[in-house]
Amino acid sequence: MSGLDVATLQRRLAEFAAARNWQPYHTPKNLVSALSVEASELLEIFQWLTPEESARVMRDADTAHRVTDEVADVLAYLLQLCEVLDIDPLAALDAKIDRNERRFPVPEDP
Amino acid sequence: MSGLDVATLQRRLAEFAAARNWQPYHTPKNLVSALSVEASELLEIFQWLTPEESARVMRDADTAHRVTDEVADVLAYLLQLCEVLDIDPLAALDAKIDRNERRFPVPEDP
């Protein structure tokens, strides 16, 4: 794991957008659309693969680079959305796992 | 910002899936599909809103909860995908911002 953290990346993304005057485009609706588009660009890499082929996708350097690049794009729009909506994404996920642990109890051993 | 970090959440997600024997479903292809589906569930909340309405989405407690919940789901599948593919999401985004800074230079003042 890198020493990077989410807050630092959100600051870099905010400065990047501000320097290019892109904030007017960054309505929550537009950011959510962009997030969904990037998630589909990730899916496009996998759409014709068998489950087995999909498990080997990082062995090819070009494909590995494309996957990593699309992962970055998804995360970029997710963090920018969280910034404009004032959502803490890590706290949101932590709370969601708590809820899911109650919703899907671990099956007990017989 | 919470004191949470990405690695801790990835560990919680991995333990959650392992305890329920869900790993066989977590092929990269399936996780990417699920990520894309969750991003669309987020989009569904915004699809009929004007840009102005989309900016006020967190003022309604119910909608704010739904948005936060879907953000958590998107992040959950993104982190699980990164885990199975051995991608560091924060490093991927940091490198992507570097590339974008070269690709989209800041316009100079006249």
Add this chain to the structure above:
Amino acid sequence: MSGLDVATLQRRLAEFAAARNWQPYHTPKNLVSALSVEASELLEIFQWLTPEESARVMRDADTAHRVTDEVADVLAYLLQLCEVLDIDPLAALDAKIDRNERRFPVPEDP
């Protein structure tokens, strides 16, 4: 094949929306978002299935109904989008197949 045609269905959809005063919501951007959301609801049905399970999806009556319902939703938004943008979807597809036949020539027998 039913005796229905695309033009008749587009007229029904337009009358349905007009009777409920939904046209203000039907900007091209919103219709495209809704189309994308419905396509993902279709994907949600398949996201955890193996390729083999996905081929048997119509054998279960409930799942068959859900799939058919989501197919209808995708087509509904696609036809409404074509209506507001004045695109003939069948002519668009016919022209696209022509282009694809030139782009992907049939491999010759050895």
Add this chain to the structure above:
Amino acid sequence: MSGLDVATLQRRLAEFAAARNWQPYHTPKNLVSALSVEASELLEIFQWLTPEESARVMRDADTAHRVTDEVADVLAYLLQLCEVLDIDPLAALDAKIDRNERRFPVPEDP
């Protein structure tokens, strides 16, 4: 409206795929993924546009061509999915409008 019909286009699509030996890739799950990816490529054209800009999208010849091309791709995968699942898309939509008329009754005049 062109004199084309859905059945003719489905036959062209099936022959196109068969001539290139693409049928093994056309599992329902893969076709649904591709449909969802194409819907997102359509959304990508609109993601940064205001509602007003989105209404003028066909005035620019290049953008009009891109939109028409993506509409064709969405329809192509929808029809191929319907072919492999033996769904009649027009009948599915007709039945769905019937259901929606009962679900969303027209508001009566006061």
